[in-house]
Amino acid sequence: MTITLKASEIVAADYSTQRARFAELFSRIAEGSRERDLKRILPFEQVAWLDEAGFGALRVPQAYGGAGVSIETFARLLIDLAAADSNVAHLYRSHFGFVESLQWQDEPIRRSWYELAAAGKTVGNASTERGGNALGQLNTVLSYENEAWVLNGEKFYTTGTIFSDYTRVSAALQGKPGRVFAVVETKAAGVKVIDDWDGFGQRLTGTGTTIFENVHVDAVDIFGREASGAEATHEASFFQLVLLAVLAGIARAARDDAAQSVAKRARTFNTGSGLPFRNDPLIQETVGRIATKAFTAEATVLAAARTLDIAIDAAVGQEPDENGHRPTTFEGHLAELAVEQAQVSVPELAIGAAQQLFETGGASATSTSKGLDRHWRNAQTVATHNPIAFRARAIGDYFINGTLPEGLNAIGDATTVPSIT
Known part of the structure; x- marks a missing residue:
């Protein structure tokens, strides 16, 4: 059933109202940002505060229990949070990207995931592989075995996944061209999230390795991905x-x-x-x-x-x-x-x-x-x-x-070496 807020429960989507909702929380997050960076303390507690306060539902439409803010208002709030702690703002990137993608999905999928986001659940990212995959190809594979979908592979730069309830995995379909997204629970059997990010900055974003070993994926949690359009x-x-x-x-x-x-x-x-x-x-x-x-x-x-x-x-x-x-x-x-x-x-x-x-x-x-x-x-x-x-x-x-920007929509080892003239 679609969640519909009562008129008395709907919070205005304008920036000033939303800023007032989160101002005190952002201040609390700012208070410990320097110490967390010095001691490399991952902000699990701060993320939990934000999840409970509904920060992850900013772009969820009000009809599904979210704040329904515009992208501009969302950006302003994210700047406010990044000023308090840039790590915390950054680690939500994957979640908000996933929520943004839902508007292209069919209503049952939108409803299911919007309601989870409105309830404080978050989705991380597992797209990039450290190396060894050709540009446009992936070593992480989703295969159909014994009448079930199974995911195997290893990802790096999995920002936010260590803090999230789910993660969205970019994978190849065994024996078929193209790539898909598989959404799995981070605590599911066969999922291992490793805090091995060693960058000199943004140390606390959980941008490390996630391994998938024979992880079962429900068919409803497999999303096609558009390469263009x-x-x-x-x-x-x-x-x-x-x-x-x-x-x-x-x-x-x-x-x-x-x-x-x-x-x-x-x-x-x-x-x-x-x-x-x-x-x-x-x-x-x-x-x-x-x-x-x-x-x-x-x-x-x-x-x-x-x-x-x-x-x-x-x-x-x-x-x-x-x-x-x-x-x-x-x-x-x-x-x-x-x-x-x-x-x-x-x-x-x-x-x-x-x-x-x-x-x-x-x-x-x-x-x-x-x-x-x-x-x-x-x-x-x-x-x-x-x-x-x-x-x-x-x-x-x-x-x-007049050439329109065109991205490769993929990361991997270059497959050709251009001639130098």
Whole structure:
């Protein structure tokens, strides 16, 4: 049965109302972010708080028990959370990507998973393999054995899975072309989640290994995946928008740490003006430049989010073809281009803000106990998810030649070696 909230229970989907719902919780999460990073304490408790508060149901329609917020409002809330702890915001990427994909599914599937998300259940990610798979191919295989579907394989970069109730696995179908998604419980027999992520940033996202050994999968939990069209275009853009929101949150955290440390600093340099740092015009200017980077990053992310709101309305509103597919709309291509342009600018802004933070203090700012380096480490780590050079080239090709961005929708070992002329 579809969950329908009573009028008195429906919470407004606007940003100010939702911000008020989560403000105190975000503050509690921020209080321990530095210590968690220093001691590498995975945020299981903080994730549980958010799940219980309904954070994972932000994009679930109100008719199914969720908040039903727009993509722009979602992005604003994610930036708020990332400013509190970028790791926690990042690890929800897979879950929100899964929830976003449900709008393309048939009603029984939508209803089932929306209601689970509204009840606080979350879905992680298990798509990428560490190596050894050719581009477009996967070593993780879903096979039909003894009248049952069985999953076998090993994944890396399984962000969020260690915190989640389920994980969405990208797999090849044995003996058939193409790939599918299989959704399995993280505590199911044969699933092993390993905390072996050793990146120097975003240390607490659970971005490690997940192994699947003869895991049984119900047929209803196997989803087809579109390699092109409106669904694939929107999914790719949405996943990247989440990372951009995380980067904007990191820039804001760098701004706040810069301002707070300068405001209480008593020491100055013998080569300076002799004024307290909070009154020194050069230090004020530096903090102002950091704040401007944070503002520009956030404004860029929200502008891109608005284009995605327009695009998804246009995509879902169009009639599918005889195969049930929806082509990418004009609005979808504009949103894709907007996100790609944000991918070129936002990482540089966030990394710049985090780096410039150290211009507002002396050598004491590099003390490990202060944890100020985590902003740069985290921003740099998130930025590596989308190499700027590839995005900038695609944008240039579009404006010069009118070539629409085209992704490979797969990760693996390159299969051809281009000739060099």
